[in-house]
Amino acid sequence: LTCFCHACWSGPDCSVQEDIKTCMVNAESGSPFLFEDYWVAHPEAEVRIKPSYQEGYGWYQPQLERAIRAIHAQVGNAVTDDRHIVIGMGSQQVLTAAFFAVSNASRSPEVDPTKICAETPYYNSYPRTAAWFSSSLFEWSNTTDLEANAASPVIQVMTSPNNPDGSMRNKTVPGAFGIYDHAYYWPHFTPISAAVEYGDEDIAVFTLSKLTGHAGSRIGWGIVKDPKLAEMMQTYIVGDSGYVQENQLRATHLLHHALADQGGLLAYAREHMEHRWKVLHEVVSKSSRLSLQALGQAQLDKWTGTVRSPSPAYAWLHCNESKDQDCHAAMMAGGIIGRPGSAFGADSSFNRLELLMQPAVFETLAAKLELFVNG
Ligand code: PMP
Secondary structure (H helix, E strand, C coil), X not given: CCCCCCXXXXXXXXXXXXXXXXXXXXCCCCCCHHHHHHHXXXXXXXXXXXXXXXXXXXXXXXXXXXXXXXXXXXXXXXXXXXXXXXXXXXXXXXXXXXXXXXXXXXXXXXCCCEXXXXXXXXCCXXXXXXXXXXXXXXXXXXXXXXXXXXXXXXXXXXXXCCCCCCXXXXXXXXXXXXXXXXXXCCCCXXXXXXXXXXXXXXXXXXXXXXXXXXXXXXXXXXXXXXXXXXXXXXXXXXXXXXXXXXXXXXXXXXXXXXXHCCCHHHHHHHHHHHHHHHHHHHHHCCCCCEECCCCCCCEEEXXXXXXXXXXXXXXXXXXXXXXXXXXXXXXXXXXXXXEEHHHHCCCCCEEEEECCCCHHHHHHHHHHHHHHHCC
């Protein structure tokens, strides 16, 4: 039997606590295990699938589309009326579909490949996608100092709140097509100040991964006004993978649960995130070895009707001492695994830690951070 233990616990039944000074805690990925205890407490949201269920190739499921529209209407974070919902295998596939569809619309021998850009620090998957395809349709641009026109189209990705630093982003490249990656625009990560509402020149992308925590179900969606663009994105998704039926069924059940629960899931996640940020601020303030990103202003959260500060999914840490110039390596030596600033187009004095782990792992991370800042 293989047992996956929490960080700093080991043994066949994970009951052996390792020495906190020498054990390793992993805060590298972004798997949202934060939600696990909530779902353990809600077995009624279970999905059973008959062996005969949907054997054939299938389409996207209208009941999932309706549940997506309903959760946005309930939370008030995005307008979906008069807009298409394009469902994909995680927002990762929806983003690739959008890169394809937008750049394909201007494809011609006289037109340069569409440049995809984002302000630094940016989510590391955007340049990776462009590099993998190495396509004549689109390429990554290391700068946002661009001006888009018919001969040199530009896509600017605004990750808002941003991964890794939680900042809110606006379009800065004149004439660019905007992809707003709103993976984290949910009340557990940021106050919901308004429902986003984009026209033909922009789209919004969301994911189940950071809403209910079911990253493994691979469900994401785009909210797209322009019907031609929505159709081209769908063409890409059908050609790439088609629609998986089981994950759509599960996502629909989970969203129906969240809708009926009237925010219980979101309140659960918010309480945990607020606790984590309180602990982080306390620990990091104990010395000047590390600093945390400044969080945006507290503002009215329309979802709760209260004034709230952001509680982002990642800590974007800066190492302040010259001995820690490579912040990632220094923290790794202290038993904390993060993702280096260079992955996000920033310099090596930054390191990103994810904050979506199980509560016990977060408490271990906080203890390791305390040792690090006092070290
Ligand atoms: N966008 C951002 C900003 C993310 O952080 C992530 C996941 N870490 C994704 C997109 C991809 O999410 P998924 O494919 O699971 O929907």
